[in-house]
Amino acid sequence: MDFDFSQDEKMIREQVRKMLSARCDSGAVRSVFEGREAYASHVWQGLVEMGVMATAIPEEYGGVGAGYPSLCLVAEQLGAHLAPTPFSSSVYLATEALLLFGTEAQKQAWLPRLAAGEIIGTLAVTETVAQATADSIQLAFADGGLSGAKLIVPDGGIADFALVLARANGGALGLYITDLQQDSVTREAVATVDPSRNSSSITFAQSSAQLLGAAPDQGWSQLQQVLDRAAVLLAFEQLGGAQAALDMAVNYAQERFAFGRPIGSFQALKHMMADMYVALKLAESNCYYAAWALATGSAELPLAAATARVAAIQAFQLCARDNIQVHGGMGFTWEFDCHLFYRRSNYLTLQLGGLAEWENKLVDRLPAGEAA
Amino acid sequence: MDFSDTKEEATFRSEVRAWIKDAAPTYLHDSLAASGFGNTRTGEYEPLAEAKKWQKKKADGGWACIQWPKEFGGRGATPMESVIWGQEEGLYGKLAGTFIIGQGMCAPTLMAYGSEAHKQRYLPPLASGEEVWCQLFSEPQSGSDLAGLRTRAEQDGNEWVINGQKIWTSGAHISDFGILITRTDPEVPKHRGLTMFFLNMKSPGVTIKPIKQANGESGFNEVYFDNVRIPDSQRLGEVGGGWQVSLTTLMNERLAIGGSIATGFPEFKALIDNLPLGNGRAIDNPAVRSKLADWYVKSAGLRNTAARAMTALSKGEVPGPENSIGKLVAGGMMQDIAKFALDLQGLGGAIVDPAIAASSARLQAMLLRSPAVRIEGGTDQILRNIIAERVLGLPEELRADKGIPFNKIPSGR
């Protein structure tokens, strides 16, 4: 057993950290947050130059085949820096869906450009203000075209193409690839709790689309498999965010004084931060395990992914929430970054379906008996 | 990153498995399986005798304390091999509870501070379970604030004379030896006036009185010292250096406890699988599912954290204070699990008779024993202080006794 990342993997993390420290400061996050940019193109460009979109894509499709553990550590850094880019939609979701289910021709057509960061993809599922279920999907596919609307699509306003969950001829669900640049597609920004991430509604009017892969009736189960893989990667973003929020709290608590002493010497705050640390450690260890399951294609991936996802949601939400508390009034200002973490923690919780959904999946996947 | 056994690990595992298959006291299997937390059941057999028998058998086969050097009764095994041993020993490992303090805390202290002759004399019988050791640290006036202890040691020629009282000493009544921390100089600040010894528990002047615990068992004791004489050769570390020595013990305490930590999750999961609730099944109830998920995340998180610590250990890194999270998470979780598990069974959940209660009353035993987990070996609050100060680097608490000679420190009840 060797339960740690390799030196090479850690080196990639360090390079990404350096680039993000230089390019993705609070100003970069705020330029998207305050609406001056749809996403941080300068940051995206930095990621393109480092070739990180290609990390887990095999060489035959233009990738570098460096594997999932490296990609996990890239994700962790993106989360720590609150990177306002469509990386998760394009890399964890669109790329993974193509790798898993695309036909050879589809892979050849899309993956090399995704690997190079030339195009951006996303996944469109949600149609109502309720937990998405198979029955809640109405968007129709008929005669080679999609018709209907998706209520909220992460990075929907930025992406060049989308994988759309749709119902063929009133029957089975499938995933369809569609070009979002075509005239029949209408996109409109949707305001969310986290404006540092683009979110849009998308309406299709007989927009031309193609089934992903060859199975027209496997859409729902394909979606679950894609979500499991993305959950691991997104959990690493949440981990990075949680760590950054905790660091911020610890630093502030050392510098701010009240009653003649640093507030970090008050036990109520120390214990609060100790609990943040505990949640973070548990999440980190669960995420590491899930990274291993993802990298090795282990049969344990579904359970490990749900476990990492639930733990990472808990850790990021707790750290972001209590980071505000440690900051007092300053924590509730627009100017301090505390709310950026708070907003992001709640957005990422919902991005792949929320805590309750993943708790449910986790329990469904537990083996019977004490072995669990 | 790799979770499977290496080739060497796999070979080692099959060797262990073969030996255990042959040697294990299978006649105790069912009783051990039904053992509640904090009370190891051995059916019609006497628990201490069975524990010693199994430990001796392991020692004779070269499988006791396998991480220790061979010359001290161990096997010179790697940390990873020791984990594999633990996994394969499984249920029978419950028998070793009696020896955890001696082997897990006293022995590392002896290894670090004992003379060569002491190590040769005392470590092998400690490994084989022929001699049992206890830890005489806590006192009526000093638990969390261990450095506030009052048991006096005064030098008299080549000997020290001990007077005072220890409390909560687990296993003192069945122990042959103990490590003892004392105050040798009350006129300097509290951490500086301490000295560590080990002593024979049968020494004249030692009186041991069992304390009945809240859960009805009697695992710990009061120990009184009335002019007990200890030769200076049994001093561990310098005169006045006892605090430093105790840190070795306490660091190992966290490892010894943290490695084999029980959370209650497996027992809860097994219960829930078949438990009816209302007109349906407990496992389909949303509140139950949410808690089940949360507790699974915690227990998997602890398991995976231990695996990471093990990897670090086998790469030669020293385990640090971050291991404090194990007991902190497990203690509270076990208490919550036990309470919730009983709640799902209505009034019947109150029954502690293992012949009637679900899961051989193991969850009821947890309810009654778990409060102690949050106190023994560092309370939840002390562990949070350690994480905050030593891991996160937050400022120390203001201390009313800082720099003040021990005999000038204010004291309450």
Ligand SMILES: Cc1cc2nc3c(=O)[nH]c(=O)nc-3n(C[C@H](O)[C@H](O)[C@H](O)COP(=O)(O)OP(=O)(O)OC[C@H]3O[C@@H](n4cnc5c(N)ncnc54)[C@H](O)[C@@H]3O)c2cc1C
């Ligand atoms: C089952 C069991 C077995 C034990 N076995 C042994 C043994 O073998 N050998 C041995 O030496 N001891 C043993 N102990 C003793 C144990 O280590 C102490 O009970 C423990 O350290 C707490 O000390 P105390 O009981 O004096 O409580 P106190 O220190 O009086 O604590 C009372 C309360 O005050 C809180 N508190 C104290 N200081 C602080 C602080 N700085 N910040 C915040 N809160 C604080 C505590 O968290 C606790 O809630 C055992 C205890 C138990 C329950």
